[in-house]
Structure formats: structure tokens, C-alpha cells
Amino acid sequence: MLKVENVSKVFRSGAFGGKKAKVIHDVDFEVKPGEVVSLIGESGSGKTTVGRMILRLTSVSGGRITFEDEDISTLRGAGLKSYYRRVQGVFQDPFSSFNPIFKVGRVFRTIRREFLGDLDAAAWEARLTGALNAVGLEVAALDKFPHQMSGGQLQRLLIARALVLDIRLLIADEIISMLDASTRIDVLNLLGDLKRQGLSIIFVTHDLALGNYISDRIIILQKGAIVEMGTTDRVFGDPQHPYTRSLLDAVPHLHERWSDAELKDLGLVADTARFGGHLIEHRKDHLVRVYS
Amino acid sequence: MLAVSDLKIHYRTLAGSVKALDGVSFAVGDGEIMGLAGESGCGKSTLGKALIRLEERMMFVGGQVALDGERLPIADDRAMNPYRFRKVSIVPQYAMSALNPTRRIGRMIDELLAARGLKGSTLRPELERRLAILGLTPDVLGMYPIELSGGMKQRVVMVLSTLLDPSLLIADEVTSALDVASQKKVAGALVEFRDRGYVKSMIVVTHDLAILAQIADSILIMYAGKLAEKAPTRTIVEAPAHPYTRLLLGSLPEVGIRFEEKRLPGIKGRPPSLLSPPVGCRFRDRCPLAFGKCVEEPPFIEIAAGHQVACWKADAHAQG
Numbered sequence: 026m027l028k029v030e031n032v033s034k035v036f037r038s039g040a041f042g043g044k045k046a047k048v049i050h051d052v053d054f055e056v057k058p059g060e061v062v063s064l065i066g067e068s069g070s071g072k073t074t075v076g077r078m079i080l081r082l083t084s085v086s087g088g089r090i091t092f093e094d095e096d097i098s099t100l101r102g103a104g105l106k107s108y109y110r111r112v113q114g115v116f117q118d119p120f121s122s123f124n125p126i127f128k129v130g131r132v133f134r135t136i137r138r139e140f141l142g143d144l145d146a147a148a149w150e151a152r153l154t155g156a157l158n159a160v161g162l163e164v165a166a167l168d169k170f171p172h173q174m175s176g177g178q179l180q181r182l183l184i185a186r187a188l189v190l191d192i193r194l195l196i197a198d199e200i201i202s203m204l205d206a207s208t209r210i211d212v213l214n215l216l217g218d219l220k221r222q223g224l225s226i227i228f229v230t231h232d233l234a235l236g237n238y239i240s241d242r243i244i245i246l247q248k249g250a251i252v253e254m255g256t257t258d259r260v261f262g263d264p265q266h267p268y269t270r271s272l273l274d275a276v277p278h279l280h281e282r283w284s285d286a287e288l289k290d291l292g293l294v295a296d297t298a299r300f301g302g303h304l305i306e307h308r309k310d311h312l313v314r315v316y317s
Numbered sequence: 318m319l320a321v322s323d324l325k326i327h328y329r330t331l332a333g334s335v336k337a338l339d340g341v342s343f344a345v346g347d348g349e350i351m352g353l354a355g356e357s358g359c360g361k362s363t364l365g366k367a368l369i370r371l372e373e374r375m376m377f378v379g380g381q382v383a384l385d386g387e388r389l390p391i392a393d394d395r396a397m398n399p400y401r402f403r404k405v406s407i408v409p410q411y412a413m414s415a416l417n418p419t420r421r422i423g424r425m426i427d428e429l430l431a432a433r434g435l436k437g438s439t440l441r442p443e444l445e446r447r448l449a450i451l452g453l454t455p456d457v458l459g460m461y462p463i464e465l466s467g468g469m470k471q472r473v474v475m476v477l478s479t480l481l482d483p484s485l486l487i488a489d490e491v492t493s494a495l496d497v498a499s500q501k502k503v504a505g506a507l508v509e510f511r512d513r514g515y516v517k518s519m520i521v522v523t524h525d526l527a528i529l530a531q532i533a534d535s536i537l538i539m540y541a542g543k544l545a546e547k548a549p550t551r552t553i554v555e556a557p558a559h560p561y562t563r564l565l566l567g568s569l570p571e572v573g574i575r576f577e578e579k580r581l582p583g584i585k586g587r588p589p590s591l592l593s594p595p596v597g598c599r600f601r602d603r604c605p606l607a608f609g610k611c612v613e614e615p616p617f618i619e620i621a622a623g624h625q626v627a628c629w630k631a632d633a634h635a636q637g
Contacts, residue, residue, distance in 0.1 A: 067497070175587055206565055206569055208583070213576065214581070217576040231496055273572070276572055277500075277501070277527040279569065288501070
């Protein structure tokens with residue numbers, strides 16, 4: 026459905042764009058219908074940039090992204106609008122996604138005006154109610170101001186906003202990082218239910234436990250390159266790349282305490298990023314970057 | 318040794334006073350790292366901040382705080398000044414914004430020390446030694462904050478906050494904004510400083526129970542401005558008695574738990590408004606065990622050595 030083919034991104038900086046920084050290196054993956062794929066990496070790994078390129082919020086410097094066999098960089102006007110009816114994003118901070126002056130329902134009116142103007146009132150109401158029910162909210166919630174709702178509720182509203190359209194793919198960029206543990210799991214379970222109904226999700230996160238809970242496949246990014254990619258069982262159960270292992274080792278577990286030696290290993294964070302190399306198939310559904 | 322009794326801190330708002338901290342009592346022993354956890358708005362950060370400096374909107378309503386047997390005048394901003402940095406210190410949530418971006422780190426530290434009537438040059442060797450303990454070379458003192466990563470800045474602030482060996486350190490969400498690898502290093506640094514005696518007692522405020530399970534000796538769980546449960550870390554993690562603690566732990570996805578195989582339940586509902594909190598147990602509306610008696614406020618009582626709970630059903634729970 027979505028194909029990201031050898032995509033790279035170069036940011037230019039300096040007075041005349043003289044300085045170049047390549048932040049995404051030949052990222053190549055595919056998302057199938059009804060599949061949840063997690064993009065996992067630390068800050069600066071390029072996970073958000075990849076998500077933004079798919080949403081066309083950032084341009085692609087090299088390679089191409091196709092959605093249902095259509096190159097998204099060429100979309101204009103009606104074509105682009107139709108793309109956004111099928112692909113939507115939800116981002117980290119729900120509070121800054123809403124205008125605090127207006128009631129939250131305004132977001133839905135905007136969507137209707139932009140995308141669903143041809144729908145009559147009854148059909149719109151049905152669609153709206155359906156989307157809100159899917160995320161476990163009442164229509165009455167639309168009459169509230171953002172400050173009257175919790176972060177989890179706002180985040181669910183934003184997901185409902187995407188569901189009002191006929192979306193096939195949702196880019197969820199750190200959507201639960203700012204939420205409390207108890208509301209976090211509600212949003213995660215909601216994503217799981219939506220996936221069962223056939224929605225594809227790209228789940229961008231730095232939290233390995235969250236990625237593990239929800240995903241079919243995992244992509245580990247380091248400094249803009251994929252270092253390991255495969256089914257969740259393979260990548261978490263049998264990590265091959267040293268970077269994946271170091272990430273997994275650093276995840277705190279509730280029932281298992283780090284040893285003193287482990288905890289106090291305070292040497293400078295080693296910069297293990299190595300560029301170059303290529304992805305090889307370690308096993309079926311499990312790619313690992315090797316350096317020659 | 319820190320002893321807090323019946324502390325009440327309210328926030329002034331246009332709608333009335335928000336009872337963010339509504340009578341909490343607890344103690345932190347020497348050499349103890351106490352984790353303070355709960356959801357946003359439960360009062361954990363308010364508690365942490367109140368012990369060092371009341372913000373303008375924060376109103377001291379009652380209670381007492383004693384550090385090493387001496388009463389801390391937390392309600393009096395000026396009288397608190399001699400205690401800050403020397404006796405009580407804090408590592409704030411966003412160390413990134415705690416450092417002056419226009420100064421090299423070494424110079425900024427010298428200026429801060431000068432403001433407290435101390436000389437930077439005499440403390441410099443100790444400063445460098447402690448930076449080295451946390452894996453930072455003295456070079457960082459010649460750098461600007463922008464040249465350091467978030468985890469490095471967090472560690473620099475930690476060294477600075479504890480330079481005068483305070484009795485109590487409050488670490489407010491210090492690991493929350495960091496990646497897993499730096500998170501582990503900062504957590505390790507907290508333990509290292511306690512073990513070396515640079516800090517006597519520590520309160521680690523966080524919403525992340527998994528990190529507390531790694532470093533804390535005891536954990537205090539707060540809910541809606543009240544204490545819910547306090548116990549040694551192992552007891553909280555393995556045998557929690559308060560239904561809220563149980564639900565909170567049950568909503569944590571750990572590596573290995575998958576949605577397809579095991580759907581975690583979460584906690585229904587929202588915490589009550591603290592403008593006019595309900596009488597009785599504040600968790601009652603969301604609690605699966607709630608019964609008639611919960612309209613009365615449960616006392617925060619000891620059900621086993623070092624294990625205190627505020628729940629009418631805690632006793633039965635701990636046994637069964």
C-alpha cells in the first residue's frame with residue numbers, strides 16, 4: 026500500500042543553503058493494509074522526518090514514496106486532497122494541536138468544509154458519531170474547550186478527526202509520549218482495535234515497550250538509517266544489530282532490577298553510529314545492517 | 318532525614334483554591350532514595366517544589382517539614398534561602414533550560430557560586446572530580462550548553478545541584494525527556510551520588526514506575542492530592558495493596574507484552590477536580606472495589622512494616 030523507496034533527505038543550512046546535512050539515508054520499507062509498523066529510534070534518528078515526508082510536510086530529496094502505486098510527490102490539487110482523505114497524521118502534543126480559544130468541535134467543522142462539503146447534514150452526523158464512538162467519546166465532547174479535556178481525550182479526538190475521513194493509513198508520531206500511563210494504554214488499545222478493522226498505522230516512538238505492544242513489524246533507525254527491520258518477534262526476540270541490543274538493554278523492567286555494575290556503567294555514551302554498510306536478510310522477515 | 322507532616326499546599330486560581338496537596342505526611346530516611354509517582358495533577362511535582370521554593374501561585378496552608386531535626390521554613394521565601402543549595406537542592410525537569418545558553422558552562426557555574434558567596438576556583442577540583450564520576454571530562458566546562466546532549470546537560474546540572482553535599486535532593490522528572498540510553502545513565506548517576514554520600518536522601522519525582530523499580534528504595538504513590546500507598550520498592554511492584562497502585566502497574570506495557578495476546582485494561586475515568594475534591598476516598602469513582610464505606614476518608618495506615626496504605630480494603634487485600 027505505502028512504499029518508501031530508497032528515500033533520503035538533505036537539509037540545507039547556512040546563509041545561502043551552502044551547508045548540507047544528510048539526515049535520512051536510503052530508507053526503504055513498505056506498509057501493508059491493516060499493518061502496524063513502528064519506527065523506533067532515539068532523538069535525532071530521523072523517525073519524525075520519515076513520518077513528515079510521508080505526510081508531505083517535508084519534501085523528499087532522493088528516492089520516492091508511493092501510496093497505492095501513486096508517487097505522492099507529484100500530487101497537486103484534487104489529487105493531494107484525495108491523498109489526505111486516505112492518509113492523516115496525529116502528533117505528540119495534543120494541547121498545541123487545538124486552538125485554545127475555540128471549542129474542540131471546530132476542528133471537525135474545518136474537516137467537513139475542506140474535505141466533505143458534498144455530504145448532507147444527516148450523513149455527516151452519522152459519520153461524525155461513528156468516528157467519535159470508535160474512539161470512545163460522546164458527541165457532547167465537541168462542546169468543550171481544550172482545557173476542559175485531558176490529554177488522552179484530546180488525542181482521541183484527533184484520531185477521530187482522522188477517522189472521519191476514509192483514512193487507510195495513520196501516522197502516529199509519539200502520540201502517547203505526553204500521556205499518563207493509564208490513558209496511554211487506552212489510546213494504544215484504540216489503535217489496536219482500529220488495526221483490526223483494517224487501518225494501517227505507522228507508529229513513531231522512542232519507547233520500545235510501546236512499540237512492542239502494538240506493532241506487527243519494527244524498524245529501528247539510527248542516525249537516519251535503518252539498522253534493523255523485521256517482525257516484532259524477530260527484532261525484539263532475537264536482535265542482531267548491536268544498536269538494537271543496546272537499546273533493549275537500556276529499557277527498565279518492573280520486575281527485574283539492573284545489577285549495580287550495569288547501573289553504574291557511566292562511561293560516555295559511545296557513539297556507535299556507523300555509516301555505510303547494507304541491509305542483509307538475516308532470516309525471513311528480518312533485515313540487519315552489516316558493515317564490510 | 319526528612320519528615321513531612323500534614324503538609325497542605327493550595328494553588329490560587331480565579332475559580333478558587335486548588336487543593337493540590339491536601340495533608341500529606343511521610344518520612345525519607347538517610348541514604349534512602351524515595352520514588353514519588355502518580356499521574357499528572359496528583360500533586361507529586363507540587364510536593365517536590367514545595368520543599369524548596371513555593372511558586373507565586375502556591376499557597377502554604379498548613380503542615381510542617383523538618384530536615385535532620387531542624388524545621389524548614391518553607392512558607393517563608395527569604396528564610397528558606399540559607400537552606401537552598403546547601404541543605405535542600407533540586408534537579409529540575411528541563412535541565413536543558415536550566416543552563417544559561419550565552420555562557421560557557423564553567424563560567425556560569427562560577428557566577429552561580431559567586432552569587433552564593435562561594436569561590437569557583439576553590440570548588441573547581443571537586444567539580445571536575447564529580448563530573449568525571451559521571452563520565453564527563455573537564456572539557457565540558459569550556460563548552461556552551463548547546464554543545465552538549467540532553468543527557469549530558471542533565472548530568473551537569475546534577476553535579477552542580479549537589480556540589481555542596483545537600484541533605485535532600487529533589488529530582489523532578491529528570492529522566493522523562495531522555496532517550497532510553499541516557500535515561501539509564503542519569504538513573505545510575507543518582508544512585509552513584511547517593512552511594513558516595515554526596516546526597517543523604519533523595520526524592521525522585523516521576524511518572525515512570527519502571528525507572529523507579531530500578532533505583533528507588535521505597536515508592537510513594539499519590540492520587541489526587543493525597544497519599545495512596547508507600548512501601549519498599551519490591552512490595553509496591555510485587556504486592557501492591559492499593560487498588561490504584563495495582564491498576565497503575567497493570568496498565569504498563571512491558572517489552573514482551575503484546576496487544577494481540579494480552580490486552581492491558583487501563584483505568585477508566587479521570588481523577589476528580591481538586592477545586593472541590595469529593596469527600597471520602599478520592600479514587601472511589603474509578604475503583605473496582607469501592608463499597609459503602611468509601612464515602613468516609615480512609616486513613617493512611619501501616620498494614621505491614623514500612624507499608625502504608627489509604628484504603629478500607631487494603632488489609633483484606635494484602636492477606637488475600
